[in-house]
Amino acid sequence: MIFQAIRQQQPLVHCITNYVVANFQANGLLAIGASPVMADDPNEVEEMVSIASALLLNIGTLNERTRKSMLLAGKKANAQGIPVVLDPVGAGATTFRKQTVQQLLAEIHFAVIRCNAGELAAMTNTAWQQKGVDSGDGTIDLVAEAKQLAQRQHCIVIVTGERDLITDGEQVEWLTGGHVQMTAITGTGCLLSAICGAAYTVGNKPFQQLAQTLALYKKVAEQAIATPAIGDFQLAILNELHAFSKVGDVSCTL
Known part of the structure; x- marks a missing residue:
């Protein structure tokens, strides 16, 4: 199981992320045995990413400082062969976000892009009505556009939703x-x-590793819903991630 492989290898995931979710991300990575670091100052991101196993760039609370940090860290990661994951949160919501994502895609090679349908539409210039940082509404051929983006960027594209x-x-x-x-x-x-950043690093079959990650994350949700109270649900997710990372035989996973 991929989460067990992560626990065994304990990759360091450098997250330049948004302040709304930083704590939950860090605790989720810890729950499966990975090591999170959330450094985002331009003065240290190149040094920090140099010792990381993977880099996540998440534009949820984007500003000029973190934009600069993302470009610096992403280019340094590319130079050192460290995989980079892009989470283009609300990519089509504002001109600033869309321009930033376009710049990131032009200047950094991403191993993985993880987005929702609205964010995919923004990256492929498909007509769409973004609703803040939520997916919004529109019509898109997910398979065709995701394949085209993957081919253009030479990466794996993940589009999450009711089905992933x-x-x-x-x-x-x-x-x-x-x-x-x-x-x-x-x-x-x-x-x-x-978690996709961590999963990418622990074997030599990234497509299969990431597909297994998506499947297990859905199982985490199905188990966590046994605790239906919304205030407890987030804690239940962490508990289930921890449980999934500690059962079974790692040797049969990759």
């Missing part, structure tokens, strides 16, 4: 399951992006 889609531009897989309660609290998608 993963593609490397050739292979396409759909993952079902989960629970709608995951959309009722902040940070569940952002945490998944961070």
Whole structure:
């Protein structure tokens, strides 16, 4: 199981992320045995990413300082062969966000892009009505546009929602399951992006590793919903992540 492999290898995931979810992301990574670091000052991100296993760039609370930090850290990670994950939160909500995502895509090579349908639409210039940082409304051919983005950026694209889609531009897989309660609290998608960074590093079959990550994350939601109170649900997610990372035989996973 991929979460057990993460616990065994304990990758350091450098997150330049948004302050709404930083604590939940850090605790979620710790729950599966990864090591989080949330450094985002331009004066240290290049040094910090140099010792990391993976880098996450999450634009949820984007500002000029973190924009600069993301570019510095992303380029340094590329130079050192460290995989970079992009979470383009609300990419189509404002001109600043869209321009930043375009710049990041132009100047940094991403190993993984994890987005929702609205964010995919923004990156592929598909007509869409973004609702703040939520997905919003519109019509998009998810498979065609995700494959095209994956081919253009030479990366794996994950589009999450009621069903999750993963593609490397050739292979396409759909993952079902989960629970709608995951959309009722902040940070569940952002945490998944961070976990994808950890999962990418622990084997040599990234597509399969990430597909397994998506499937297990949906199982986490299905287990956590046994605690239906919204205030307790986030804690239940952490508990289930921890439990999934500690059972079974790591040797059969990758």
